[in-house]
Amino acid sequence: MKIGEVARRTGVAPRLVRYYEQQGLPTAERAADGYRRYDEADVERVERVAGKVRAGIPTRLVKAAAR
Amino acid sequence: MKIGEVARRTGVAPRLVRYYEQQGLPTAERAADGYRRYDEADVERVERVAGKVRAGIPTRLVKAAAR
DNA sequence: CGTGTAAGGAATTCTGACACG
DNA sequence: CGTGTAAGGAATTCTGACACG
Numbered sequence: 001m002k003i004g005e006v007a008r009r010t011g012v013a014p015r016l017v018r019y020y021e022q023q024g025l026p027t028a029e030r031a032a033d034g035y036r037r038y039d040e041a042d043v044e045r046v047e048r049v050a051g052k053v054r055a056g057i058p059t060r061l062v063k064a065a066a067r
Numbered sequence: 068m069k070i071g072e073v074a075r076r077t078g079v080a081p082r083l084v085r086y087y088e089q090q091g092l093p094t095a096e097r098a099a100d101g102y103r104r105y106d107e108a109d110v111e112r113v114e115r116v117a118g119k120v121r122a123g124i125p126t127r128l129v130k131a132a133a134r
Numbered sequence: 135c136g137t138g139t140a141a142g143g144a145a146t147t148c149t150g151a152c153a154c155g
Numbered sequence: 156c157g158t159g160t161a162a163g164g165a166a167t168t169c170t171g172a173c174a175c176g
Contacts, residue, residue, distance in 0.1 A: 002146075002147075003146090003147075004145090004146065004147080013158075013159080014146095014147085015157095015158065015159070015160090016157075016158065018148090018149095019156095019157070019158075033147090033165095033166070033167095034147080034148065034165085034166090035146085035147055035148080035166090036147085036148090053156095053157075058156070058157090059156080059157085060156095069167075069168075070167090070168070071166095071167065071168080080137075080138080081167095081168085082136095082137065082138070082139090083136075083137065085169090085170095086136070086137075100144090100145070100146095100168090101144085101145090101168080101169065102145090102167085102168055102169075103168085103169090120135095120136075125135070125136090126135080126136085127135095
């Protein structure tokens with residue numbers, strides 16, 4: 001699925017999904033057309049990351065915790 | 068999947084897939100965004116229809132044969 | 135009749151940037 | 156730091172039409 005569907009399902013704006021990825025929280029692969037491609041597992045990852053960020057944990061720490 | 072993917076998989080131009088549908092050979096449902104939505108079974112249907120049309124059978128007869 | 139193409143619009147995505155606090 | 160938005164481009168889809176043979 002593409003980023004728009006992930007956004008609808010997680011309630012996380014596409015802008016933020018891209019931001020998390022930029023911060024090094026791996027959430028997507030690229031399709032041949034350059035668009036990000038997500039699967040079910042990615043949806044869960046986005047949800048978990050968003051939950052921690054909402055709890056006030058900086059993305060740097062979320063990333064560290066994921067290690 | 069959308070019409071573009073059906074076209075790539077069947078080798079039938081999107082223009083023709085729409086044409087078959089217009090002729091009453093049912094091949095698609097509509098998504099909420101107005102785009103045609105296809106599944107695996109639709110791909111097979113498009114292939115069968117295209118085969119008959121290439122064999123010279125008019126779409127009217129292909130439709131009749133499908134009844 | 136089956137198929138191609140140009141036309142104009144809409145929706146989605148992409149990136150890099152400015153904004154705020 | 157996390158998030159919104161405007162900017163400009165690209166790819167895909169939609170419809171109705173003109174073209175040809």
